[in-house]
Amino acid sequence: MVVDNVPRYVMRLMQCFLDCALESQFVIIENADVVDEFVQFKLNQRILYGEVGSREWAAVEQRRPLEPAAREALAALGFTHGRPERNYICDNLAQSARYVADLSLRLFVAAYGALPENLVVKSDVIAVRMLAGSYASKPGASGYQWDARRHEYLRTAPITASPGLKFRVERALRSNFAEIGSTAEELEALRRDVENAWAWDAVPEWAQDWIRKAEEGPLWVELRR
Numbered sequence: 531m532v533v534d535n536v537p538r539y540v541m542r543l544m545q546c547f548l549d550c551a552l553e554s555q556f557v558i559i560e561n562a563d564v565v566d567e568f569v570q571f572k573l574n575q576r577i578l579y580g581e582v583g584s585r586e587w588a589a590v591e592q593r594r595p596l597e598p599a600a601r602e603a604l605a606a607l608g609f610t611h612g613r614p615e616r617n618y619i620c621d622n623l624a625q626s627a628r629y630v631a632d633l634s635l636r637l638f639v640a641a642y643g644a645l646p647e648n649l650v651v652k653s654d655v656i657a658v659r660m661l662a663g664s665y666a667s668k669p670g671a672s673g674y675q676w677d678a679r680r681h682e683y684l685r686t687a688p689i690t691a692s693p694g695l696k697f698r699v700e701r702a703l704r705s706n707f708a709e710i711g712s713t714a715e716e717l718e719a720l721r722r723d724v725e726n727a728w729a730w731d732a733v734p735e736w737a738q739d740w741i742r743k744a745e746e747g748p749l750w751v752e753l754r755r
Contacts, residue, residue, distance in 0.1 A: 695733070
C-alpha cells in the first residue's frame with residue numbers, strides 16, 4: 531500500500547522496533563511491488579544488525595545483481611559482502627530510531643535508485659505489526675535457514691593452525707558477523723583454507739577479507755580459563 535509520509539512512518543516503525551524487540555527479533559521494510567528489494571534490521575546479542583537485499587536469491591536467470599555504482603554507494607554506508615545468495619550487511623548500528631529510519635531510506639535509494647511507492651512491513655515483533663496495520667505481513671519460514679547445530683559447531687570447534695593464526699581465526703569465528711552474517715558453507719570453506727595455509731600470508735584473499743570483516747564489528751569472545 532502507498533504511504534503518504536514515508537520518512538515519518540518509517541521512523542515510527544523503527545522507534546517501536548527498538549523499544550519492543552527482544553533478542554533475535556527483526557523488522558523488514560520491503561518494496562511491495564518488487565519483493566527482492568528490502569532493508570532488514572535484527573537484534574543479535576543486543577547489537578543492531580542491518581541487511582540490504584542483493585536481488586540475487588532467485589533462480590540464476592532471474593537474478594538482477596546491483597549495479598557497480600549501487601554497490602559503491604552501499605559500501606559508503608558500511609554495507610558490504612553482497613553476492614549470489616548473500617545480502618549486503620553491516621552490524622553494530624546506532625540504536626537511534628531517527629538514525630535507523632534515515633539510514634533505511636538512504637539504503638533504498640543507494641541500492642535501488644528510489645524509495646518504494648508501496649511498502650510491506652514484515653516483523654516478528656507484534657507491536658511493530660500492530661503499528662504497521664494494513665501494511666503489515668507476518669513473515670513466513672525462510673527457505674534459506676541453515677542447520678543450527680552444524681553452524682554452531684563450525685563457529686566453536688578448535689582450528690588447527692599456527693598459534694597466532696589460530697587465535698585470530700577462532701576469535702573471528704566467535705564474532706557477531708560469523709554468527710549472523712555467514713552460512714555454514716562459508717565457515718567450512720574458511721576453516722579448510724586456513725588449516726591448509728597455516729600462515730596468514732598463505733591464507734586466500736577471500737578468507738583474509740572475511741576475517742577482517744569479522745574484526746570490524748563487536749567480537750563476542752568467550753574467554754576460557
